[in-house]
Amino acid sequence: MRAKRDWLPGLLLVSPSIILIGVFVYGLIGWNFQLATSDKHTNIADGEFVGLDNFIAIWSEARWPGAVWNALVFTVVFVLTALLLGWLLALLLDKGVRGEAGFRTVFLFPMAVSFIATGIVWRWLMNPAPPDRAVGLNALFQDIGLGFLANEWWLTDRWGMAAMALPAIWQLSGYVMALFLAGFRGVSEDLREAARVDGCSERQVYWHVVLPQLRPVTLVAVIIIGHMSLKVFDLIVAVAGRQLAADVPAIYMWDQVYEVRDPAMGATAASYLLLAVAVVIVPYLVWTLRSERKAS
């Protein structure tokens, strides 16, 4: 261990941030958990400790199970499609195409726009009215003779959240593409060349050399997209407002705070959200920490 006067100044310099993160991240998470384990069901109640009662009771609330279902449908469709599209775009762009930089710019620009602005356009595009009165895609389908494709989009019973995933896919496939492109380019040309010398075709090189090395990038993409998906909020507010058809845990929590005014239930919903994200993120962070230690 190095001498204290070597490292103490560093610790002191970081300490304001340690305090801020300690209070605002870990302190508030603790406070939120305390609320979730209390019976503070109105803003003026004192809130006695009730253990995990709320965590059980929430499953018999009218809206919660539906909200969880919606988030799951949204997540599965969003993650799988964004992953597939991002990988496909990266594959097409990998070996240099005319206008590569231009394509990259186009595929990534949706990332620069807020979900609220995105939501406004997609609310127009996914207008659920029948084709004769509709704007957006339903009207377009009618115009080009594909009227049978017109549908109710996110208002579709039970599976509507699959449509809600469209704007999210539109916004984030480019990001997945960028991750995969970085991954492709991380596979050394020497390795590919060695396989070619051994008589592999380009396709074999791809399946047996490149693809196995993409596992870490794929994992990272799933984690990043997946955790964003579980938290989805702005997009749904902008597309659907607070309609029940598009309820998700984040909207449920918002309503508990401002409509129902039940802090304990709001905090319980928030705790479940944190738990869902932590299950994905904590192993990822531990894995990153370990691999950095090994590297140094």
Place this chain on the structure above:
Amino acid sequence: MTAAVARTAVRPRARAGAAGRWLKFGVLLVFALIVLIPMYVLLVTSFKPLAEATAARAWQLPTVWTVEGWVFAWQELAPSLANSLRMVIPASIISSVLGSLNGYVMAKWRFPHSDVVFTLFLFGMFIPYQAVMIPLVQMMQAADLMGTITPLVIAHVVFGIPICTLIFRNYYATLPDQLIEASRVDGAGMLRTYWSIILPNSAPAFAVTLIWQFTSAWNDFLFAVFLTGPSDWPVTVALNNLTGSMVMPYNQQMAAALLASLPTLLVYVFLGRFFMRGLMAGALKG
């Protein structure tokens, strides 16, 4: 002989290659056009007069191009655009400065278990902010800060620390250790070294964090909706409330959405390089 074989083998392959390249280009072009559809809708609809922003003419170009939608959007959103600006400038500068100091220590002046502290910081950038929101609002009420823009600035500063620290740490790790050693040998302490060696070399990383923080604070809705009231609404909240009423004509809605997105879109167009690096940093080692 090998040369002859190679020559005959290469030709048909090259032709297949050319066809393949055009096929790839075609597929990419189709995807690019699909990605641009919402942009077409935004632009075209925003320049339509009220009478043409209807279902019947949904996909047509306007017969008369007009800025009336934009004028309306500007009148409605000007105060909240000012609020957003008032909020993002301090939020991006303060979190970048803190990130720079933290990154410097964590890359070049480590203390025992600094990598664990760093990992604990990173957790803060992935959490769903809902998990801190209710107590955060109570805390800001207790501090009597609600009704100002300060709570929102504080939130963006604090929750921007992890990504800024990450970007600076990874950037400083690429600076040679000899720079620090040389400065130490000259008798300079930690802060002197930072000031005279590290900070002058930090411009690229500052560009990344400033742009990243600017974009994410500008586009944020969640913190804003919990932490601000009508007089301090940033543009995302004002935009959502404005367009949330379904009676608003589409030309005004689209103009408002574009107007609110213009600053981040301009940043992307002109400084996209730096925006990209911030994006990739979000994947930790990506």
